[in-house]
Amino acid sequence: xxxxxxxxxxxxxxxxxxxxxxxxxxxxxxxxxxxxxxxxxxxxxxxxxxxxxxxxxxxxxxxxxxxxxxxxxxxxxxxxxxxxxxxxxxxxxxxxxxxxxxxxxxxxxxxxxxxxxxxxxxxxxxxxxxxxxxxxxxxxxxxxxxxx
Numbered sequence: 001x002x003x004x005x006x007x008x009x010x011x012x013x014x015x016x017x018x019x020x021x022x023x024x025x026x027x028x029x030x031x032x033x034x035x036x037x038x039x040x041x042x043x044x045x046x047x048x049x050x051x052x053x054x055x056x057x058x059x060x061x062x063x064x065x066x067x068x069x070x071x072x073x074x075x076x077x078x079x080x081x082x083x084x085x086x087x088x089x090x091x092x093x094x095x096x097x098x099x100x101x102x103x104x105x106x107x108x109x110x111x112x113x114x115x116x117x118x119x120x121x122x123x124x125x126x127x128x129x130x131x132x133x134x135x136x137x138x139x140x141x142x143x144x145x146x147x148x
Contacts (some may be wrong), residue, residue, distance in 0.1 A: 001002065003099035004061065004138050008079045008097045011086075018092040027092045029117060035065045035096065037119040044069065045105070045114040053106040054114070058128040063119040066105075067094040071112030078102040081139030088114075096099050102134050 016034055019026045031039035047056055055075075066075060072089035079101055082142045084097055089109075094117075097103060105114060120126070 004012070004140055006079060006081050006098045006100045008077055008084050008101070010079075011077055011101055012096050013086070014096055015096060016067075016092045016093050025091070028105065029067075029094075031117075035094075035117060037063045039117045040120045041118040041120070041122060043052060043115075043116050047114065048073075048105075048108040048114075050108070050110075053104055054103045055103045056129070056131075058134050059117075060126050060128060061099050061120065062123075062126050064097045065094040066097065066103075067091065067115040067117075067118040069113040069115040071106055071109040072107075073109065073112050074107040076104040076106065077116070078104075080135055099121060100134075100138065102128075111138070118134045 007012060014035070016027045016029055029035065029039075031037060060093065068088035071090050072087060074085050074087050075095055076083060076085050077095075077097070078084075088095060108114075128137065
């Protein structure tokens, strides 16, 4: 399935459930309930040195929910036509990313933890790591329109 035509409007902020008590707060996340996909992989980024960026790629099929579990960071998202920066700074708010959206994570606060819930296990073939290749895929003619 081609996701070359996903747009920034297909990305969205999601407020997750939040239970607050004197003992602390709890935010549960369930696949196919709180996010629109089964969760197959969970990972987190931490100890990102000041001034460093992460990401710098897109995924062909993978869907993700990205959450600032602690601290804050910016996510630059790019659909090949438009760019937008979104600040994540609440542990109960995440950014849903569909396939074929370029992302760069930057401006990590001290102690920030970036939690990522992914729709599939790691697969290097799913990554588009070169921006020029991403642009080429995004601007390719839709199937069945060659020579039109």
